[in-house]
Amino acid sequence: MTIGFFDSGIGGLTVLEESLRRLPAQDYLYMADTLHVPYGTKPQDDVRAYILKAVEQMMGEGIEALVVACNTATSIAVNELRELYSLPIIGMEPAVKPAVEMNHATGKRVLVFATPLTLQQSKYYALVSRVDEGGIVDSLPLPELVQYCENLQFDKRVLEDYFRDKLSGYDLNDYGIIVLGCTHYPFYTNILQEILPPHIRIVNGNAGTVRRLAALLSRYGVAGRGSGKVRFMCTGGEPEYIDKMRIALELLRGNEI
Numbered sequence: 001m002t003i004g005f006f007d008s009g010i011g012g013l014t015v016l017e018e019s020l021r022r023l024p025a026q027d028y029l030y031m032a033d034t035l036h037v038p039y040g041t042k043p044q045d046d047v048r049a050y051i052l053k054a055v056e057q058m059m060g061e062g063i064e065a066l067v068v069a070c071n072t073a074t075s076i077a078v079n080e081l082r083e084l085y086s087l088p089i090i091g092m093e094p095a096v097k098p099a100v101e102m103n104h105a106t107g108k109r110v111l112v113f114a115t116p117l118t119l120q121q122s123k124y125y126a127l128v129s130r131v132d133e134g135g136i137v138d139s140l141p142l143p144e145l146v147q148y149c150e151n152l153q154f155d156k157r158v159l160e161d162y163f164r165d166k167l168s169g170y171d172l173n174d175y176g177i178i179v180l181g182c183t184h185y186p187f188y189t190n191i192l193q194e195i196l197p198p199h200i201r202i203v204n205g206n207a208g209t210v211r212r213l214a215a216l217l218s219r220y221g222v223a224g225r226g227s228g229k230v231r232f233m234c235t236g237g238e239p240e241y242i243d244k245m246r247i248a249l250e251l252l253r254g255n256e257i
């Protein structure tokens with residue numbers, strides 16, 4: 001059984017890493033749309049076309065389930081992908097609902113980080129309207145963080161300055177939880193946690209997504225017959241980008257960032 005993971009770039013590796021830990025008896029095909037990363041600052045119609053094309057390419061590789069390991073791509077195209085293909089498709093959604101629930105008792109606010117395109121979508125607006133009865137959710141686009149990540153920029157000083165600047169307009173004592181609503185962002189969880197007041201928790205949707213994947217696989221009666229093998233593909237920039245993906249996955253698996 002090969003499970004396909006798709007993202008604009010290396011962000012979906014944060015979801016793949018979770019899946020490799022939880023579902024080690026599967027094989028994986030990871031696809032990055034290197035020709036078009038980043039998605040989050042581009043027009044929606046262009047991004048939709050990029051996603052359909054890249055996923056079509058993956059379908060020719062014999063995957064049996066697809067994880068759209070990208071919040072932006074999920075919000076733009078997951079419904080259409082499900083209409084086009086009959087295999088199980090799992091998408092990502094910013095973990096706003098669990099964050100609001102977890103935060104309930106503290107009386108503090110929730111801050112969601114995501115790409116500009118995700119935050120502009122009616123899907124995001126509908127999600128927040130559904131779960132945020134108390135009006136405690138604020139959203140902040142962080143497009144530069146995707147670019148840092150794609151450049152494997154993990155210099156603490158650079159990132160700390162960046163986060164401090166972005167958060168300078170917020171009184172962090174008012175917040176209890178930060179939601180990472182883009183799969184690139186968990187690369188920076190540790191760096192971010194260090195500059196936040198200790199009461200703030202950082203959450204992402206990766207574990208929830210992999211739990212849904214596991215449930216779906218068992219519903220389809222698909223037993224794992226693989227060995228955690230990962231094959232990488234991208235839409236351009238080979239072989240350098242393949243190396244970059246391997247390095248980034250190793251960093252995540254070794255807890256080095």
Ligand code: DGL
Pocket residue numbers: 007008009011012037038039040041069070071072073115118146181182183184
């Ligand atoms: N990793 C993606 C996400 O989860 C998209 C980042 C980008 O290409 O802008 O939203």
